[in-house]
Each structure stands twice: as structure tokens, then as C-alpha cells.
Amino acid sequence: MKAYAFLALMVLCILLVPLTAHYLGEWYAYWGHALLAIIFGVLAVFVKTRYYWEED
Amino acid sequence: MAPPIPESSPELTIGVIVAVTAFLATSVLFGFFMRKKAKSFDEWLVGHGDIGPFVTGFALIASYLSGWAIFGNAGLGYAYGWSGSWLIGTICIMGMALCLVIGYRMRRYVALGARTVPEMLKVRFESRAVQALAGLAMIVLLIVYSVGQYKAMATVWTITTNTFFQWSLIATAFLVLVYIAVGGYTGTQWVSCFQGVLLTIIGWTLGLVALMWAGGPSEIAGAIRTETFMRPGGENTTIPLDGYTLPLPAPSGLAFAGVDWLGVTAAIFMFLLMATGFPHNIARFLGTRKITKREYWVMLLILILGGLTPLWIGIVGFAARAVWGNALMGAEYDFGGKIFGDSAATLVSMSNGVMFASLFAAAVFAASVATLAGMVMIMATNITRDLVHNIRPEIPPKRMLWLTRLMLIPFIIIPLWWTLTSTPPILSEFMAGSAVAQAGIFFFVVGVSMYWKRATKWGAITTIVYGLILTIFHPNAYGKFVGLYHWGYWALLLMFGSALVYLLVSLATKPLSEDKLEKLFPQRKKG
Numbered sequence: 161m162k163a164y165a166f167l168a169l170m171v172l173c174i175l176l177v178p179l180t181a182h183y184l185g186e187w188y189a190y191w192g193h194a195l196l197a198i199i200f201g202v203l204a205v206f207v208k209t210r211y212y213w214e215e216d
Numbered sequence: 217m218a219p220p221i222p223e224s225s226p227e228l229t230i231g232v233i234v235a236v237t238a239f240l241a242t243s244v245l246f247g248f249f250m251r252k253k254a255k256s257f258d259e260w261l262v263g264h265g266d267i268g269p270f271v272t273g274f275a276l277i278a279s280y281l282s283g284w285a286i287f288g289n290a291g292l293g294y295a296y297g298w299s300g301s302w303l304i305g306t307i308c309i310m311g312m313a314l315c316l317v318i319g320y321r322m323r324r325y326v327a328l329g330a331r332t333v334p335e336m337l338k339v340r341f342e343s344r345a346v347q348a349l350a351g352l353a354m355i356v357l358l359i360v361y362s363v364g365q366y367k368a369m370a371t372v373w374t375i376t377t378n379t380f381f382q383w384s385l386i387a388t389a390f391l392v393l394v395y396i397a398v399g400g401y402t403g404t405q406w407v408s409c410f411q412g413v414l415l416t417i418i419g420w421t422l423g424l425v426a427l428m429w430a431g432g433p434s435e436i437a438g439a440i441r442t443e444t445f446m447r448p449g450g451e452n453t454t455i456p457l458d459g460y461t462l463p464l465p466a467p468s469g470l471a472f473a474g475v476d477w478l479g480v481t482a483a484i485f486m487f488l489l490m491a492t493g494f495p496h497n498i499a500r501f502l503g504t505r506k507i508t509k510r511e512y513w514v515m516l517l518i519l520i521l522g523g524l525t526p527l528w529i530g531i532v533g534f535a536a537r538a539v540w541g542n543a544l545m546g547a548e549y550d551f552g553g554k555i556f557g558d559s560a561a562t563l564v565s566m567s568n569g570v571m572f573a574s575l576f577a578a579a580v581f582a583a584s585v586a587t588l589a590g591m592v593m594i595m596a597t598n599i600t601r602d603l604v605h606n607i608r609p610e611i612p613p614k615r616m617l618w619l620t621r622l623m624l625i626p627f628i629i630i631p632l633w634w635t636l637t638s639t640p641p642i643l644s645e646f647m648a649g650s651a652v653a654q655a656g657i658f659f660f661v662v663g664v665s666m667y668w669k670r671a672t673k674w675g676a677i678t679t680i681v682y683g684l685i686l687t688i689f690h691p692n693a694y695g696k697f698v699g700l701y702h703w704g705y706w707a708l709l710l711m712f713g714s715a716l717v718y719l720l721v722s723l724a725t726k727p728l729s730e731d732k733l734e735k736l737f738p739q740r741k742k743g
Contacts, residue, residue: 174488177307178480181460186298186437189460193306194527198520201313205516208317209509 163211166203173200218539222566224378231574232376239414239578240395240585246407267405267503269511273518274412275405276500277525278586280312280491281415282361283368284651285526286583288644290561293533294544295448295642297440297457299474302483303644304530309523311491316515318492321666322501328735331502332594333495333662334602340665340736341673342728344606346680351602353657353680354495355627357687358591360650362631365588367643370635371555372580375562376573381553382636388585389632396589396624405503411582416522418579423528425572426564430535439538446545448556448641457537467701471691473648479704485711486648489655492663496590529561536560554641588631596623649690652707656714657683664718669737675722682717686710 173196180192267275285305292300322336330336334354338347366385373384430436445455445462455462462474469475473483491497507515536544537560543549544557551559565576600620605611611619640646661679665671687710689695691703700706727733 174307174310174484177484178477181298181301181480182477185460186440186458187433190298190301190306190527190530193301194309194524197307197309197313197523200307200310201316201516201520204313204317205512209512213509214321 163207166207166211170200170203170207173197173203218541219567221540221543222563224376225570227570228566228573229377231570232373232577235574235578236581239582240391243407243410243582243586244395246410266505268505269507269515270518271405271409272500272504273515274410274416274522275408276312276315276412276497276519277416277522278408278412278583279496279500279590280308280494281412281419281522281525281583282587282647283365283580283584284644284647286415286419286529287368287372287561287580288364288558288642288647289526289529290533290536290564291556291558291642292644293530294537294560295533295557296445296462296472296474297443297534297537298460299457299462299472300533301460301530302474302480303648305487305526306530307484307487308491308526309520311487311489312519312523313516314488315491315497316512316519318663318666319498319501320504320507322498323504323506324666324736326502332597332601333499333658334598336502337662337665337676340671341676342732343673343676346661346673346676347602348606349677349680350495350658350661351598353684355595355598356684357650357653357657358496358595359627359631359634361647361654362588362591362627363634363640364643364647365584365591366631366635367553367558367639368580369584369588370553371551371558372562372577374551374553374555375559376566376577381551381555381639385553385632385636389628391581392585392588392592393624393628395585396592405500408500408586411586412522414582415579416525418575419525419528422561422565422572422576422579423525423531425568426532426535429564429568430538436531436534436538440534443537443542446542448545448554449550450546452542467696470702472645473703473707475702476704478702478708482652482704482707482711483648486652486655486707489659489711490651493655493658494651495654495658495662496587496594498658498662532564533557533560536564554639556641558641558643592624592627595627596620599623646692649687649692652710653683653687656686656711659711660715660718668722669733670722670727671718672722672725672727674725675718678721679714679718683710683714686713 176196177193181189184192289304292303325336325339328339330339334347334350337350338344366388369388370381370384373379373388374381441458443457444453445457446452461476464472464475473479544559549556549559566573597620600616600623605616657680661676689700691701691706695706
């Protein structure tokens with residue numbers, strides 16, 4: 161269940177991308193997108209290593 | 217007063233030749249050294265399966281950062297202002313992170329005998345037809361991608377050495393041939409790692425220098441607010457560049473991704489899927505060793521560092537627009553090769569001294585020669601390994617090797633001819649067409665198939681066919697003849713259509729038997 165909460169946060173990061181562009185614009189949106197992408201990446205790796213780690 | 221737009225000089229020409237030669241020589245030496253360590257063709261392709269997180273991470277950066285990111289992004293920022301950000305890829309780290317979490321499973325297929333991405337598909341679906349079709353699709357899409365690499369290199373060469381664009385193109389094709397002939401493509405992971413580090417350092421440095429050169433972030437933002445869109449070649453408009461969408465007039469303007477929020481949505485999905493969809497990207501995991509959780513975080517850190525590089529190059533374009541206005545969109549900056557705004561990064565680097573311009577030229581060549589050489593090699597082996605060997609497995613390896621070498625020539629010439637006869641005016645916009653197709657087809661056929669047991673070979677085959685057909689209907693290709701003018705509609709139709717075809721056909725057809733799937737999807741250990 162917790163994994164789904166993190167996946168939902170990842171979806172939220174995606175949804176915030178056009179919203180920041182529309183409401184903030186210029187540099188705030190430009191670097192805001194990078195920040196959202198980094199948060200998305202951290203969450204993706206966290207979910208992978210915490211909930212879906214594969215042992216060969 | 218704005219600094220003048222720089223021109224080539226004898227010192228610059230020498231500097232560029234020295235820097236590019238030094239880069240190529242280092243890459244070739246690296247390749248030679250690593251090739252000596254590999255005892256067979258298979259070992260050369262995937263090494264000993266002992267590549268660690270640092271090398272894999274930066275190799276992934278190098279294969280992802282092609283001429284588009286390290287060079288073309290400045291053209292996007294320059295020509296389209298903030299709306300160019302959607303193709304600059306401000307969210308590209310999202311897609312790279314997905315590639316990181318999905319791609320690691322490629323190792324499983326190496327253990328089952330796969331050495332290339334189409335071979336992985338052969339193992340996954342027990343189908344030579346899927347292997348051959350995937351190889352064919354890769355050839356079509358990589359040819360388009362190769363055109364972009366040629367334009368990036370030839371543009372830098374033309375501007376810095378004052379050579380005719382057409383001669384620059386031929387010279388770069390010759391360089392690629394020499395690079396491949398002396399073995400620069402070998403030792404791929406290590407050479408790519410070296411190139412990834414180089415691209416990251418130079419990309420960040422150029423971005424930071426450009427930011428200061430243009431007077432800082434607020435100066436740049438202020439200047440862009442006063443700018444309006446100008447078409448390549450000099451036709452000015454009253455459409456302001458200050459927003460994240462650029463309402464260009466229909467029908468031709470609809471082919472730009474940032475034209476409206478629908479196009480923006482498609483661009484976001486393209487960046488989410490394409491890092492995994494690029495076969496040359498996901499192939500980086502074929503040689504990776506088993507890595508720990510901590511090393512996974514190290515790889516993410518590398519991807520964040522490298523993944524911010526395209527944003528810095530985009531800033532170079534904004535800086536050029538702020539300082540020189542729309543001058544580079546004028547007819548005099550055609551340079552005989554429809555270069556226009558794509559000259560922004562090179563000219564900004566030249567404005568900051570010979571050494572800087574030379575290093576930037578080496579970086580563009582690092583991104584483009586290596587990507588182009590890698591793609592030419594992939595396309596040649598697609599023919600020999602995935603098609604010819606599929607049909608005639610009895611052909612001796614020595615003859616196959618000669619055939620592969622022979623196939624290098626057409627795959628160097630075809631994109632060269634394309635660039636010579638029909639140069640795309642804004643490089644990254646053109647390459648995005650191929651990126652959408654690779655994202656739509658291979659994210660599902662390769663990426664999802666590694667995790668979804670129910671996927672079938674018919675699902676994969678129909679997805680590839682559907683994706684290739686839709687590719688032809690790109691708004692700037694045949695789409696306009698059937699009323700498909702809007703890039704966003706086209707891209708969403710390709711990506712979501714591929715997903716739907718893949719899902720429905722897979723569910724309607726029979727998967728591999730349970731005992732075969734057991735080998736591909738072993739049960740996870742509990743606890």
C-alpha cells in the first residue's frame with residue numbers, strides 16, 4: 161500500500177510540470193521542472209530499492 | 217552595447233582541429249585498450265558483465281546526450297524562447313530514472329544468451345520474427361536520428377573553420393568512417409563513460425559561462441519578454457516568446473510541440489518514455505554487473521548530474537537570444553546549411569575565447585561522432601545479426617564480419633545524403649520525430665515486456681508495425697496529406713496507440729508456456 165502512495169506522488173510530480181509552467185513561468189518553471197524531475201527520480205529509485213528490489 | 221557576433225579565425229580553426237583530434241585519439245586509444253581485453257565478439261558487446269555503477273551511469277549519459285541535447289537545445293531555446301523548454305527536456309531526468317529502474321533487468325537476458333536488444337526480444341518471445349522486425353524498425357528510426365548528428369557536427373565545423381556546410385558534412389562523414397575503421401567504437405562502455413564525463417563538464421561550464429556572459433538570469437528573462445518569434449530565414453512575427461506555449465499559426469505552426477498544451481502533454485510523455493525506448497540507451501545495461509542498493513543511488517546521482525546538462529545547453533540559447541536578439545534567425549546565418557538558431561551554442565562558445573570554443577567543438581564531436589558511430593554499428597549489425605544470420609545461420613562468422621563492415625558504408629551514406637539534400641532547419645525539433653517513435657514502440661516492446669508476463673510476440677509485432685506506420689504520418693512528413701497537422705495529436709496517437717495495440721493484441725493472443733516463462737520471470741525470494 162505504501163508503494164502505491166509513492167507512485168501517486170510520482171504521478172503528482174508529472175501533473176505539476178504543466179501547472180508550474182502555466183502559473184509560475186520563466187526561470188521558476190524551468191528549474192522547477194528540473195526539481196520535480198529529481199524528486200520523481202528519487203521516488204522511483206526509492207520504490208525500486210525498497211519495495212521491488214530484485215535478487216538475482 | 218551587445219558584444220558582436222564572432223567570426224572564425226585561424227587560431228580558432230587550429231584550436232578546434234587540435235581539440236577534436238585529441239578527443240578522437242583518446243577515444244580510439246580507450247577503445248583499443250579495452251578491445252585487447254575482450255577475447256571474443258560477445259565479450260566485446262557486453263564485456264565480462266562486470267561494469268559497475270559509475271561507468272554504466274556515465275555511459276548512459278553519453279548515449280542519451282546526442283547532438284540534440286549538447287548542441288540542438290541551444291537552437292530550441294534561441295528560436296522558441298521558454299516554449300522551447302518542452303523539447304529541451306527540462307524533465308528528462310524523469311525518463312532517465314525510469315530507464316534506470318526498468319533497464320537493470322536486461323542483465324537477466326544476458327544470462328540467457330542475449331547480446332543485443334533485438335536478441336533480447338528473441339529470447340523474451342522465442343521469436344526470430346520479432347528480432348528481425350525490431351532490427352528493421354531500429355534501422356529506420358536510427359537513420360533519422362543520424363541526420364541530427366551530422367547536422368550538429370557539420371554546423372560546428374562550418375562556423376569555427378569557415379568551411380562550406382556541404383564540405384563540412386562530407387568531412388564529418390569521413391571522420392566517422394575513420395573513427396569506426398580504427399576501432400573507436402570498441403570498448404563501448406568505457407569510451408562512452410569518458411565521453412559522458414566530458415559532456416557533463418563542458419555542458420555545465422558552457423551554461424554557467426553563458427548565464428554570466430548575458431548578464432545573469434533576470435537580464436535574460438527580461439530580454440526574452442521583449443522578443444517575438446522569427447521564422448528561420450528572417451520572417452518576423454508579433455508572437456511573443458515570453459510564454460511556455462507559442463501559438464504559432466496553423467497549419468504549419470501546429471507541427472511545433474510547444475504550440476499548445478496538447479503538444480506540451482505529448483512532449484512530457486515523450487520524455488517519460490524515450491530514455492527507456494532508445495535501444496542504444498537500454499543496451500547499456502547489457503554489460504552491468506549485479507549492483508547493490510547503495511550503488512543504485514550512486515547511479516541516480518550520476519544521472520541527475522548528467523541529466524541537467526541539456527538544461528544548461530538550453531540556457532546558452534536563451535543567453536544568445538538575450539544578447540543578440542533575433543539576428544541569428546536572419547538569412548545571413550543560413551551558412552549554406554539552414555543553420556540559423558542552431559548556431560547559437562557555437563557562437564556563444566566563440567564569444568568566450570578560442571580555448572572554450574575548441575572544447576565545446578570537441579564536446580559536440582564527442583556526442584555526435586560517438587552516437588553516430590554507435591548507431592551505424594547498430595544498423596549494420598541489425599542487417600547481419602538480426603536479418604541475414606536469422607535467415608542463413610550457416611554463414612561463417614568471418615563472412616558475417618565482412619558483411620557487417622560492408623554495411624557500414626550505406627549506413628554512413630544514407631543519412632549523409634539526407635542531410636545534404638534536405639537539412640532540417642531546427643535540429644532538435646526534427647530529431648524529436650524519431651524520439652517519439654522510439655519511445656512509443658520500444659518502451660512497451662522492450663521495457664514493459666521485461667516485466668509483463670502476459671506480453672506476446674504478436675503484441676510486439678503489431679506494436680512495431682503500428683508505430684512505424686504512424687511515424688510516416690509525422691505532420692512534417694505525410695501527416696499533412698491526411699489532415700494530421702498537429703504534432704501533439706500525432707505523438708499521442710503514436711505513443712498511446714502503441715500502448716493500446718500492445719495491450720489488446722497481447723491479451724488476445726497466446727503467451728509463452730508457463731515453464732518457459734518461469735525461466736524469464738523467476739519467483740522473487742521472500743524476506
